[in-house]
Amino acid sequence: MKQAGSDLPGSERSDEQVQGHWLLARLGKKVLRPGGAELTRRMLDRAGIGGSEVVELAPGLGRTAQEIIERAPGGYxxxxxxxxxxxxxQEILGERGTVRTADAAETGLASGSADVVIGEAMLTMQGDRAKAAIVAEAARILRPGGRYAIHELGLTPDGVGDEIKTEVRQALARSIRVNARPQTIEEWRALLEAHGFTVEHVETAPMALLKAGRLVADEGLGGALRFGKNVLTHSNARSRVLDMRRVFRKHRKSLIAVALVARKDG
Ligand SMILES: C[S@@+](CC[C@H](N)C(=O)[O-])C[C@H]1O[C@@H](n2cnc3c(N)ncnc32)[C@H](O)[C@@H]1O
Incomplete structure (x- = not known):
């Protein structure tokens, strides 16, 4: 069967093997983060984008990049x-910004060159060492007083037991083909604080990535219908999406979307 979205990232892998976010992108989904576009907007409101030099780690399909540009940053x-x-x-932005191919832990950008660093749905997919390296890099490129805003997958409540943590992580890894390691809100906070940040705002939203209401809110009615049609007409992709939805549903009491906005000390 012909794959949908064969010009998208991840196109070298089949529908069965591709990472969950690129599978959803292949089916027409543009918002690939757990709290959806609304949590992103609330986070950007707090981050202070207007007039700021902004670095976005892992822009993916560029939806948040467009929102950042609409808020008139000093640079992107x-x-x-x-x-x-x-x-x-880069194609979406044209001359309004530059995009480089690099690991977020080693951006090659100058120290103290950014006012705001944004990163969504990208720390969750790293192991502990890579998470720490990326947060350290965000601290390095930010000037003192600069803001680091993240939007990631959380585990709830803060005291959730190790057994449930492991079960959720294993279920996610199997289903989305990404070694996802969500953390409790306290763990996200501690990670930022360990690298010289003070957390100023925490916002949460339900983890509703594949629920009908969220799909319409994120993709618009036309986009949600197109996504639904693509799911129905691509059988391998359909069984993956249904499995992802089952896993999100089964663990709905433990999963939450969280956005934190932190200020670099100093
Ligand atoms: C789940 S998508 C999220 C995309 C986008 N931020 C959004 O929320 O819609 C994950 C993105 O992170 C990128 N990514 C993963 N690990 C990365 C790393 N270590 N450095 C830079 N980008 C990374 C992937 O290429 C992909 O674009």
Whole structure:
């Protein structure tokens, strides 16, 4: 069967094997983060984008990049490790920003050159060492007083037991083909604080990535209908999406979307 979205990142892998976010993108989904576009907007409101030099780590398909540009930053630099994603976002932005292909832990950007660093749905997919390296890089490129805003997958409540944490992580890894390691809100806060940040705002939203209401809110009615049609007409993709939805539903009491906005001390 012909794959949908064969010009998208991840196109070298089949519908069965591709990472969950690129599968959803292949089916027409543009918002690939757990709290949806609304949590992003609330986070951007707090981050202070207007007039700021903004670095976005892992812009993916460029939806948040467009929102950032609409808020008239002083400058925009995107950094994605996927060359196809970086090229796509560069095409969307034209001369309004630059996008480089690099690991977020080693952006190559000058120290103290950014006022705001944004990163969504990208720390969750890293192990502990890579998470720490990326947060350290955000601290390095921010000037003192600069803001780091993240939007990631959370585990709830803060005291959730290790057994449930492991069960959820294993179920996610199997279903989305990404070694996802969501953390409790306290763990996200501690990660930022360990790298010289003070957390100023925490916002949450339900983890409703594949629920009908969220799909319409994020993609618009036309986009949600197109996504639904693509799911129905691509059988391998359909069983993956249904499995992802089952896993999100089964663990709905433990999963939450969280956005934190932190200020670099100093
Ligand atoms: C789930 S998508 C999220 C995309 C976008 N931020 C959004 O919320 O819609 C994950 C993105 O992170 C990028 N990524 C993953 N690990 C990365 C790393 N270490 N450095 C830079 N980008 C990374 C992937 O290429 C992909 O574009």
């Amino acid at each position: 630099v995107g950094v994605d490790s996927d060359a196809g994603a970086a090229a796509r976002v």
